[in-house]
Amino acid sequence: MEADDWLRTTPLAVFFFLGRTVKGLVKNFANMAASAAGLLILIKQHVLIAAAGVVIGLVALVVVALLRYWFFQYRVEENGVLVRQGVLKKTQLDMRFDRIQGISTEQSLLYRVLGLVTVRFTTAGAAGDEGHLPAVTPEFVARLRQRLDAQPAPQVASSADGTETLLKLDGGEVTRIGLTDPRVLQFALLGAALTPAFGAEFENAYKRAADLASESLAVLANLGPLLGVLTVVALFLGIVLVFLLGSVVVAFLRYHDYELRQEGSAFRASAGLLTRKDVTVDVSKIQQLTVRQGLVMRWMQRHRVQALPASGGPAEGEVPDDVQKLVVPIAGAQTVEDLRARVFGSEGRRVTVLPRDSRFAPVSPYAIWPPVLWVGVAPAVVAAAVVTTMFGSAGLACLGWIVVVAAIACQRWRRRGYLHDDDALVFRSGFLGYRVEAALFRKVQQVSVSQSPLQRRKNLATVHVHLATGSVTLPYIECATAKRLRDYILYMAASSRLAWH
């Protein structure tokens, strides 16, 4: 691979390009919908033409994939990888080794059988979707990794060569990931909310069932109303069970055989049942550590950890979702603290990212006021006034909304807390569960202190800390503390001689 001429990947990369072409088509949903509608009309009238259309479409897909494969060439040079691609619109991507933040690999089932992998480069520039090398051999990847490691890394000089396994997930833990997915609870609640909507149908079904039953078992007919309630409860439990099962299956697909290792100065996580993904993130590139603990996770005493590296995403707008972040789907308290210590190194030794630590300082209870006032009292009073004029004093029930909002605001206030030492800042929030965000002061990009009229009167302030991966907001802390914190963060950011990225 030292040769100067351009290389093609193995022909099996065609499958990769086929997948991407289909993905591109699906993204253009409008096109798809239009052609599908056209096809439906055709099928109704001329079956043969429709079949021919489908065949032509498929052939076109394959041809496009073949062309894309043929025009995809790469070259490994002294100090980088060059990728040349495009059938009509030619592009050349120049990824220098010192700009590559990490190599991630993905191995679909087919590639696994054939012993091939797809490489994805994470660069600091906006390479976005293009930094791929499909269907190359694992040996090639290993050599690439060696090349990358050979690059002098200025901020982590004497990285230990040793590889250390930090976490391995067995079947039980992966099942737990599925069970603790907060989306299950959300969907189940949604299902519960929708159950009454189907009430009429249940009633009919129940009537028929009751008729049937009353013939054979007169006793059951006496239990009539109870049976109805039981049916609904059973149905709800059934829905929850189906969602849970689906969630566990998804967890196994994604996280089967999960392994987290530390290799020198980088974390490497690999997992997957069919398609195996392998993500490498350099420790020094990590900007932010997020720990989440939902209700069920809290009960099981587990956490979900995310480490976000500086993204090569667009300068404006949100950080894109497909950034190669390091995800630890489930981890006990000790693993979480170990990870924190490894990510922050010698810095941030005196903070914790465990949500239920007693060291978290609460924010001012005045934080409850604005939501109660703007989301609670104001709409409730307006609604009460309107409804009362229309339907009489029953409209006063609208004021109950204030109690609901106040309860939610109180709960959210109780979850909020912050913690910092000389190097790192930790902020906790949440409603039912917890969310903890931690970052090093020296990686801060911008810091601002703001005050609302209420905050000014109560001598409070809000600190917004902007990072390369988003922002952390510390609401309603003492004004003097906020200002001191800001001045300290500015001092740390300006004086640190360690690179932030």
Added chain:
Amino acid sequence: MPRFPEDLPMFVNPEIPIDALPSADAVEWHALDARFVRCRQARNIVRTLILFAIIGVAHAVVANVPKLADVGWVLPWLWALSVVRLAWSVYWPVVDIPRRGYAVRDKDILYKAGVFWRSVSAVPYNRVQHAETGNSPIERRFGLARLTVFTAGTAAGDLRIDGLDEANAERLRIFVVGKVRGEDDLAATTVDAESAVGIVSA
């Protein structure tokens, strides 16, 4: 496990008494250009005129289509609201803009804004990705420009200063970019901050 900064030839970081840190409050704020008030008023008036035109068209349509007679009662309210808006948009810049300001320090650039909800933002130079000046046609007419200092990551992390004198904005941009270069090149931190600030505030 010897891996992290401990064993690097690192900068020394002695404990600093927090109260001794330079406070971002104790700076001398530069006000925005005085012309910016009139510039903002002009912009708001142009916007309100467009609004008037839209309401006028709507009025004409409603008056001529009998089917729409039922919604006719909305029109006087719309007119009234947009007149209030006009008055407000002429009045508000007079209150708001004098409370905005910026400050240039040796290590960072600060911006403050807000009448009821006040905020002070700061970007250290060594986090700046690039800086940009630009202006709209109305701002050009008043000889004004805005300076945007971009950091990595999200747009919320950028710092934008509107209503600077065109020449001043350009000088500020050059100063910030120069500072960024100075911060990048650790050996050559000899950018003469004092004189640069002098130029800026001149």
